[in-house]
Amino acid sequence: MFTFKRTAYLDNNATTPLSSDVINVMDQVLKKHFGNPSSLHQLGYNAANLITSARKHIASAINSQQENIFFTSTASEANNQVLHSLVEAFDIQSQKLKIISSPIEHMSIIATLSALKNKGVIVEYLKVNTNGQVDIKAAEAQIDDNTGLVCCMLANNEIGSIQHIEVLAKIAKKHNALILSDCVQALGKIPINVEELNLDYATFSAHKVHGPKGIGAIYVKSGAPFHSLIKGGGQESGLRAGTESTHNIVGFGQACLAIPHLLKKASMTLQLKMSLKEKLISMNKGITFNAEHQNTLNNTLSITIPNVDKQSLIAFLDHHNICISTDSACCSHTTSASHVLIAIGLNEKKINETIRVSLSTQTTEKEIEYFITKLQHFFDTCAQKNITLISPQNLDDAFLRTKDHYLLDIRSQFERLLMKSMPNSHECHVFNAQPIIRTFDKNDKLILVCSSGMKAMIFAYQLSRAGFQHIHVLAGGLLAWRKAHKQTHQKMNK
Numbered sequence: 001m002f003t004f005k006r007t008a009y010l011d012n013n014a015t016t017p018l019s020s021d022v023i024n025v026m027d028q029v030l031k032k033h034f035g036n037p038s039s040l041h042q043l044g045y046n047a048a049n050l051i052t053s054a055r056k057h058i059a060s061a062i063n064s065q066q067e068n069i070f071f072t073s074t075a076s077e078a079n080n081q082v083l084h085s086l087v088e089a090f091d092i093q094s095q096k097l098k099i100i101s102s103p104i105e106h107m108s109i110i111a112t113l114s115a116l117k118n119k120g121v122i123v124e125y126l127k128v129n130t131n132g133q134v135d136i137k138a139a140e141a142q143i144d145d146n147t148g149l150v151c152c153m154l155a156n157n158e159i160g161s162i163q164h165i166e167v168l169a170k171i172a173k174k175h176n177a178l179i180l181s182d183c184v185q186a187l188g189k190i191p192i193n194v195e196e197l198n199l200d201y202a203t204f205s206a207h208k209v210h211g212p213k214g215i216g217a218i219y220v221k222s223g224a225p226f227h228s229l230i231k232g233g234g235q236e237s238g239l240r241a242g243t244e245s246t247h248n249i250v251g252f253g254q255a256c257l258a259i260p261h262l263l264k265k266a267s268m269t270l271q272l273k274m275s276l277k278e279k280l281i282s283m284n285k286g287i288t289f290n291a292e293h294q295n296t297l298n299n300t301l302s303i304t305i306p307n308v309d310k311q312s313l314i315a316f317l318d319h320h321n322i323c324i325s326t327d328s329a330c331c332s333h334t335t336s337a338s339h340v341l342i343a344i345g346l347n348e349k350k351i352n353e354t355i356r357v358s359l360s361t362q363t364t365e366k367e368i369e370y371f372i373t374k375l376q377h378f379f380d381t382c383a384q385k386n387i388t389l390i391s392p393q394n395l396d397d398a399f400l401r402t403k404d405h406y407l408l409d410i411r412s413q414f415e416r417l418l419m420k421s422m423p424n425s426h427e428c429h430v431f432n433a434q435p436i437i438r439t440f441d442k443n444d445k446l447i448l449v450c451s452s453g454m455k456a457m458i459f460a461y462q463l464s465r466a467g468f469q470h471i472h473v474l475a476g477g478l479l480a481w482r483k484a485h486k487q488t489h490q491k492m493n494k
Contacts (some may be wrong), residue, residue: 006346007321008367013157013300013358017208018215018251025254026212027246046223047246048173054253060111061256062183062202063193070226070236071249075184075205075216076108081240081453082180082201082218083112086149087121088223099124100149102134103343106182106341109151110339126152128337130145132161132344133290139168143200145175154183154197155190158340158356159291162190169198176203178224184208188255188262189286189297201223206248209262210360211255215248216244236254270298272368277301279372285379291344295434299359302341304350309389313316313378315457319465320374325356338466354437360427387460389475390447392484400424405445405472412458415451445470453477 009017029050035043037051052066059066072078074449083099090097101113103125117123126142127135134152143150150172155162165181172179180201182310183192188209194202202219206212220226232241280287280303291300310326317324326338341351357371400407400423407425409416421427440446446468448456463471474481 006366006370007323008370009323010357010359010363010367010371011215011325012360012363013356013452014205014404015213015362016210017362018212018468019255019258021258022251022254024213026251027249029250037246038233044490047244050246050250051244054249054256057253057256058204058217059400060288061187061192061259062204063195064220065199065222065282068219068222070218070220070239071244071252072218072240073214073245074367075182075203076106077229078203078218078275079106079108079180079182082192082203082230083109083116083149083151084221085225085227086178087119088227095146095384096146097147098121099149099151100124100126100139100147100177102126102128102153103366104128104132104156104161104340105151105153106157107339109153109182113151122146129342130291130344131293132156132159132340133295134163135167136164136167136171140171140216143171143177144173147172147175147177150177150179150458151182152179153185154192154202155183155186155297156287156291156340157185158338158360159302159344160185161291161296162186162295162297165197165199169447173198179248185297185300188259189299191263194219194221201226206252206255207260210362212251214247215245215252217252233439248305262361266298269359269361269363269467271296272363272365275365276357276368278371280375281366283372283376283379287479290341290346299363301355301357304354305348305356306353308353308378311453312387312389315454316378317371317374318458319461320377322371322372322374325358326354376465387457387471387473388463390472392474392476392481395422395447395474395481396485397423399420401478405447407447407449410456411448411450411478417422419451419482422449422478422481437466440468442467447472447474449478451472451477451483 020280033050035047037048039042055066055069059069072081086097099113099121101109101330124142124441127138129135147184150168152163152165152168168227169179177488178200181199183202184205185208185251186192189353200221206215208216226239228239228241230241233468235241235463277289286306288304314324314326337351341354346354409421409425409427416427448460449457455478456477460471460473
């Protein structure tokens with residue numbers, strides 16, 4: 001017998017579902033316009049013309065000229081290309097390049113700046129307040145004539161803060177510094193005019209506006225330093241080698257045609273967000289909201305729920321087909337705390353209690369109601385005694401040698417190749433676990449282990465539903481255990 005399960009997709013800052021128009025146009029390109037855009041025949045010309053049209057659509061969406069738009073595989077690549085272009089433009093051996101950035105940038109900026117710092121680039125960070133907004137007065141004092149570039153995203157992906165980019169740009173220009181703004185999360189949610197914002201560089205990604213993954217774009221102001229990151233052929237005016245992904249580019253262009261429609265519906269998304277916020281407050285669980293002020297994206301809520309482990313909550317919701325996240329999807333498989341939440345002043349406890357809900361114009365009131373219903377269900381049942389978290393510190397050598405528990409490693413074979421299992425653990429991928437599970441008594445003590453703790457928690461709820469009474473999950477997974485027991489881990493890998 002089949003049972004209907006409602007779904008609620010509330011993780012739109014991670015990615016958005018493809019629109020039907022994008023699917024249709026990409027399908028036509030894949031079927032009929034498969035030619036290489038660089039080929040000197042009709043199929044090639046057709047593909048090249050489609051790319052030109054898409055470039056115009058994207059340029060129009062941000063008030064740019066089409067010759068200032070360059071395609072990349074992702075916005076992360078775009079951010080890397082801009083930063084490395086600046087390094088190439090400056091002789092950092094004789095002329096020090098100083099880059100000033102906000103501390104809440106996407107990791108493609110943060111990680112690249114960290115690498116460039118090791119090569120001699122001077123990197124400084126601006127101050128942000130508890131709402132995640134740059135302190136403009138402090139920025140005026142920090143940005144000086146030695147500054148080569150200022151990096152500041154237009155809207156933050158985790159907490160939704162919108163920055164006063166035009167003000168920062170004015171300060172940067174006063175000192176002849178260039179400015180880069182990661183506009184990935186802002187596109188389709190707030191109006192973007194690169195001329196009015198006075199940007200030298202802006203980066204974008206299709207899959208945040210109901211377009212395909214695997215395609216990004218850079219706006220480069222005429223005259224701004226810009227060099228190729230990927231060497232090879234002469235595609236993208238010689239600035240990005242590699243055969244163009246025509247279907248993805250066309251999908252991006254089609255998605256940008258819908259941006260005026262998305263902006264018109266932004267007020268409806270805000271109403272849904274405010275409705276969700278009111279329902280959360282009415283639960284009276286001490287719930288608070290981070291960076292929730294007027295200058296915030298209409299679709300984003302960063303929510304701190306006291307005394308709730310975020311991994312347990314996300315696993316519970318996932319079991320009920322509700323998709324939310326903790327922070328940036330790019331960082332979801334790491335055990336390090338969100339640099340964004342740290343920057344706005346949250347301590348480790350609050351960070352571990354913080355989730356992100358991000359809506360879209362496709363989100364419905366029914367999805368919000370379903371989320372609230374299941375969240376209340378979690379509060380009502382999370383006190384159940386049959387699922388508990390085990391600290392990595394508690395799984396020491398003595399514990400692992402005892403036989404009063406059953407340690408079940410539910411990772412895939414590929415994951416085990418990357419990281420060995422713990423001593424005395426039984427290896428079984430979660431999708432093939434049922435035959436083994438049938439051999440257990442419902443009162444057996446089971447300890448579930450995966451890489452980060454998330455998959456184990458999801459599986460724990462399935463076991464709980466099946467009637468198992470003593471389910472334990474290794475908090476933080478093997479990544480956390482490896483840090484807590486370095487010597488044991490080193491012995492395993494000898």
